[in-house]
Amino acid sequence: xxxxxxxxxxxxxxxxxxxxxxxxxxxxxxxxxxxxxxxxxxxxxxxxxxxxxxxxxxxxxxxxxxxxxxxxxxxxxxxxxxxxxxxxxxxxxxxxxxxxxxxxxxxxxxxxxxxxxxxxxxxxxxxxxxxxxxxxxxxxxxxxxxxxxxxxxxxxxxxxxxxxxxxxxxxxxxxxxxxxxxxxxxxxxxxxxxxxxxxxxxxxxxxxxxxxxxxxxxxxxxxxxxxxxxxxxxxxxxxxxxxxxxxxxxxxxxxxxxxxxxxxxxxxxxxxxxxxxxxxxxxxxxxxxxxxxxxxxxxxxxxxxxxxxxxxxxxxxxxxxxxxxxxxxxxxxxxxxxxxxxxxxxxxxxxxxxxxxxxxxxxxxxxxxxxxxxxxxxxxxxxxxxxxxxxxxxxxxxxxxxxxxxxxxxxxxxxxxxxxxxxxxxxxxxx
Amino acid sequence: xxxxxxxxxxxxxxxxxxxxxxxxxxxxxxxxxxxxxxxxxxxxxxxxxxxxxxxxxxxxxxxxxxxxxxxxxxxxxxxxxxxxxxxxxxxxxxxxxxxxxxxxxxxxxxxxxxxxxxxxxxxxxxxxxxxxxxxxxxxxxxxxxxxxxxxxxxxxxxxxxxxxxxxxxxxxxxxxxxxxxxxxxxxxxxxxxxxxxxxxxxxxxxxxxxxxxxxxxxxxxxxxxxxxxxxxxxxxxxxxxxxxxxxxxxxxxxxxxxxxxxxxxxxxxxxxxxxxxxxxxxxxxxxxxxxxxxxxxxxxxxxxxxxxxxxxxxxxxxxxxxxxxxxxxxxxxxxxxxxxxxxxxxxxxxxxxxxxxxxxxxxxxxxxxxxxxxxxxxxxxxxxxxxxxxxxxxxxxxxxxxxxxxxxxxxxxxxxxxxxxxxxxxxxxxx
Numbered sequence: 001x002x003x004x005x006x007x008x009x010x011x012x013x014x015x016x017x018x019x020x021x022x023x024x025x026x027x028x029x030x031x032x033x034x035x036x037x038x039x040x041x042x043x044x045x046x047x048x049x050x051x052x053x054x055x056x057x058x059x060x061x062x063x064x065x066x067x068x069x070x071x072x073x074x075x076x077x078x079x080x081x082x083x084x085x086x087x088x089x090x091x092x093x094x095x096x097x098x099x100x101x102x103x104x105x106x107x108x109x110x111x112x113x114x115x116x117x118x119x120x121x122x123x124x125x126x127x128x129x130x131x132x133x134x135x136x137x138x139x140x141x142x143x144x145x146x147x148x149x150x151x152x153x154x155x156x157x158x159x160x161x162x163x164x165x166x167x168x169x170x171x172x173x174x175x176x177x178x179x180x181x182x183x184x185x186x187x188x189x190x191x192x193x194x195x196x197x198x199x200x201x202x203x204x205x206x207x208x209x210x211x212x213x214x215x216x217x218x219x220x221x222x223x224x225x226x227x228x229x230x231x232x233x234x235x236x237x238x239x240x241x242x243x244x245x246x247x248x249x250x251x252x253x254x255x256x257x258x259x260x261x262x263x264x265x266x267x268x269x270x271x272x273x274x275x276x277x278x279x280x281x282x283x284x285x286x287x288x289x290x291x292x293x294x295x296x297x298x299x300x301x302x303x304x305x306x307x308x309x310x311x312x313x314x315x316x317x318x319x320x321x322x323x324x325x326x327x328x329x330x331x332x333x334x335x336x337x338x339x340x341x342x343x344x345x346x347x348x349x350x351x352x353x354x355x356x357x358x359x360x361x362x363x364x365x366x367x368x369x370x371x372x373x374x375x376x377x378x379x380x381x382x383x384x385x386x387x388x389x390x391x392x393x394x395x396x397x398x399x400x401x402x403x404x405x406x407x408x409x410x411x412x413x414x415x416x417x418x419x420x421x422x423x424x425x426x427x428x429x430x431x
Numbered sequence: 432x433x434x435x436x437x438x439x440x441x442x443x444x445x446x447x448x449x450x451x452x453x454x455x456x457x458x459x460x461x462x463x464x465x466x467x468x469x470x471x472x473x474x475x476x477x478x479x480x481x482x483x484x485x486x487x488x489x490x491x492x493x494x495x496x497x498x499x500x501x502x503x504x505x506x507x508x509x510x511x512x513x514x515x516x517x518x519x520x521x522x523x524x525x526x527x528x529x530x531x532x533x534x535x536x537x538x539x540x541x542x543x544x545x546x547x548x549x550x551x552x553x554x555x556x557x558x559x560x561x562x563x564x565x566x567x568x569x570x571x572x573x574x575x576x577x578x579x580x581x582x583x584x585x586x587x588x589x590x591x592x593x594x595x596x597x598x599x600x601x602x603x604x605x606x607x608x609x610x611x612x613x614x615x616x617x618x619x620x621x622x623x624x625x626x627x628x629x630x631x632x633x634x635x636x637x638x639x640x641x642x643x644x645x646x647x648x649x650x651x652x653x654x655x656x657x658x659x660x661x662x663x664x665x666x667x668x669x670x671x672x673x674x675x676x677x678x679x680x681x682x683x684x685x686x687x688x689x690x691x692x693x694x695x696x697x698x699x700x701x702x703x704x705x706x707x708x709x710x711x712x713x714x715x716x717x718x719x720x721x722x723x724x725x726x727x728x729x730x731x732x733x734x735x736x737x738x739x740x741x742x743x744x745x746x747x748x749x750x751x752x753x754x755x756x757x758x759x760x761x762x763x764x765x766x767x768x769x770x771x772x773x774x775x776x777x778x779x780x781x782x783x784x785x786x787x788x789x790x791x792x793x794x795x796x797x798x799x800x801x802x803x804x805x806x807x808x809x810x811x812x813x814x815x816x817x818x819x820x821x822x823x824x825x826x827x828x829x830x831x832x833x834x835x836x837x838x839x840x841x842x843x844x845x846x847x848x849x850x851x852x853x854x855x856x857x858x859x860x861x862x
Contacts, residue, residue, distance in 0.1 A: 017640075017641060019640040019641060020640070023640070023758075026757075026759065027758070027759045027761070029764075029767070140606065143606045143607055144606070144607055144608070144609070146607055147607050148603075148607060149603040149606065149607060151642065152642070152644065153603055154583075154585060154644070171602045171603070171606065172579075172580040172584055172602070174606075175571065175574045175575065175580065175602065175605075175606075176574055176575055176577055176578055176579060176580060177575070178575070207665070208662075208665050208666070208669060209448075209450040209451070209454070210448060210450060211582065211583070211662035213583065213585070213644055213661065230644065230661050230665075231639075231642035233665075234638070234639050234661075234664075234665065234668065235639070237665065237668055237669065237672075238639060238668065241668075241672030241675075241676075242753065244672075244676065245672075245675065245676075245749065245753065246749060246753065248679070248749070249742075249745050249746045249748075249749040250742075250746065251746055251749060251750065254750065256750065256754050256759065256768065256771070260771065260774045260775050260778060263771070263775040264775060264778050264779060264782075267743075267746050267775065267779050268779050268782055268783070270742075270746070271739065271742055271743055271746070271779055271783055272782075272783060272786065274738065274739065274742045275735070275739055275783050275786055275787060276786070278734065278735045278738045278739065279735060279786075279787070279790045281734075282731040282732060282734055282735050282794075283731075283794065285730075285731045285734075286728065286731040286794060289727050289728065289731075292727050292730050292731075293724070293727040296720050296723055296724040296727075296730075297717065297720065299716075299723050299727075299730030299731075299733075300713040300714075300716045300717040300720075300723075300730075301713060302730075302734075303709065303712075303713055303716075303733075303734050303737070303846075304706070304709045304710060304713050306734070307705070307709045307846075308702065308705060308706055308709065311701075311702055311705045312698075312702055314680050315680045315681065315682055315698050315701070315702070317680075318676065318677060318679070318680040318682060319682065319685065319687065321676075322673065322676065322677065323687050326457075327454075327458070328457065328458045328687065330458070333460075336460075337687065340687070340691065340694070343691050344691050344694040344695060344698065347691065347695050348695060348698055348699050348702055351695075351699055351703075352699075352702055352703060352706050355703065355706055355707070355710075356706060356710070359710045359714075363713075363714065363717060415734075
């Protein structure tokens, strides 16, 4: 029965796109994942391995024996092998690279050398090259002899004898032009090139802005060394936005079926940092124990002052991070931005402080407490706004720490200073 | 002198890509933006209008006279006009649609009818269609007569007499196949189609998963009505992720150079909601005024308990929202997920409570207070975890409120219950 079931699953899998198989594997708990993985046909294994997310790939590779791994990896292109190398056992890598041609081996080494996050790490080496002095007729015949063009070929590259890029020939141009024209007559010489050490996010920006499907990568001598395609760029965009969403909660991508211990490692550090900053803030507040013991109601109002400063600063910070990301903040307009944020915050604070003032007055029955609370709240919101502008700007100036650091720092400041200003004002004016 | 400067700016702009001009306009304060906009040549105006972000487009259209607007819009495709219609004065729309062909007018009406966020709203109508019973030679000759192919044409569509889609012919297949083969022999019949009412985010998922450059859109009779291209999909992905980042701080996209008043409208509502929830939480805490007046130090510890519950619940919620978004949560594994989140949280809480316990003991000198604090903290973190799972699941079940609602609700619950549990336990065990 078990066998029959397995055969059925195997038949279903056989008909699926590798990306869909990868999705199913990602959605299964580790044990079932490895069970199903064993039923994936060996000719699909390589494609599936390339499609699954990093966090799931590990558990798949673990469950394969050496021979299967070598077989699967052996069918991949050099740039694909390079992506997997960090997850592969060293002896498998050694075995696989023996099977490569001289050229592929050079490509593999090149691809492995580029740091994560660079264009070099996402480029591939499958390109169609032609010379500029041949006719389109010749190009068409040449393409026909290839039997298959690389995925996402929307243009072919025109190079000279030294492999220096001279122009690009979009397939659409090739198709609508007269076959007896020369390549040099119809090729496009105004095109975007990338360098292998450019940031992948910058490349993504260029693809988005100029609506590209592929772009050539050249070295500093102008030689064509690779190409970036839109599918890699879409992955970069998606991963960046996911990483951002996760890092805002101090997290990394996590296998939701992984053992609890590995989740612990993912989550504990950020929570401990938050715990420490909260403790320091509350220690600062506790210096006013005397004040609070005289007017106990302050204890319940102080967290409102602290919280709203953090919320308001967080809005400012989000706007500034966004403006920085799209390059809309320049030296010339920084002061204008700061002034604008402070005015907006002051006005929002003024509105909000009326609500707060009424609440404080109702709960405490004292208009003096209400007045102190309103002043402290506006003050703390202005501090939040100022920090909301300055933290991301400084972070941008000195390279870039993760965004998560910014929000922890901001909350820490608005909590501590919120307590300090509110209880400080209360000590001066109410005791 | 003014005139000379203007001519120089005009010359610089002339050489730029419309996307770059749009970027410059977006980076300028409103007045300067309109000044520079007047210098953009009329043949570039249409492309620039299509490239600028929604929030900046308004100020550009405002500064154009009716005639220029009609001229610029008149050169656009039906789907592009449809995108602009909400921003255009009605009389301009009326004027422009007079200049359209019968077919274009039908397309414009169709495009305007699809709701925002649907495939219909991002599709275009520029497609190359061929019949399946002709030879590739004929197709090649036909394409040559077109002189130009639509942007992002990676495949042409094979339709029958009723315009029903029969298959797709990738340009790469066309180029590598023998010219005397028939279209039906080489066309691809296993392809993805979209419906005009599908969600654009779903289409984006399909493009990402199957590495597409374009996809046909068909109606329920199987007739080809449009096509979606990767550049539109990239915009959808980018906009979604930006909207998410902004909405987490209760914001919408905002012109950072717009008057302060419009920013006020963007920011105040969310801050007021936060202010109200914080007030309610502090009102709940104030019910324990008696307890706090006996043991003042509780006032400074209670915000730690509340805060860490929110942070921890936020981590859980982020993981669950992410798992939901990629479709990795199924009815079958919900209980497993909840159990896992509670165990992870309990373990993180146990570690964290040691730090907290020591802090509470040092600051208060009382091991009883430390014990109450540890218990309250773990309890509040478990509540945060449970809500972090349940809020997004319920939201998902009943259509989808914006994510921002989830985080406000979560913080409200962990604040109120954090205060309540901590001060409640303290009242029972310490007084």
